[in-house]
Amino acid sequence: MVVVLGFAEAFTIDSSRLVLGVTTTLFLLAYGAGLVLVARGLSRASTWSRGPAVFTQLIQLLMAYSFWGGSTRAVSVVLAVAAAAVLVAIFQKASTAALRDDPGGSDHPVL
Structure with a gap:
């Protein structure tokens, strides 16, 4: 879900808030990737x-x-x-x- 929010943010970036949009997109994509790793760890009982x-x-x-x-x-x-x-x-x-x-x-x- 967080990755979807990241992509949604990427498609709504406009020139008046370019830096905020890019950093928010990168944060949400990284957070989503981290959640995938945590889910994988839980499934393996790490x-x-x-x-x-x-x-x-x-x-x-x-x-x-x-x-x-x-x-x-x-x-x-x-x-x-x-x-x-x-x-x-x-x-x-x-x-x-x-x-x-x-x-x-x-x-x-x-x-």
Whole structure:
């Protein structure tokens, strides 16, 4: 979705806001590519992917808040529900166990 926003921004750039349009486009495309890498890491249960996944969902909750009100309220609800669902899935016991940074599999902390 973020990559789509990046392409949409690229097609709406005009000369009065050229630098803002280009930097926003590049940021959205890079952010979308990063999300693809995080999704790939989560699908492979890579431990590094949990932190960025949580961070991006918190950003999405803030984005949902920014859309609250007026004609964009439905967008806000969809973004918030999706972010909450992902956060719940990431913090479930099975997900936490799969993404734990513990190669030995021990349930006991090292003292």
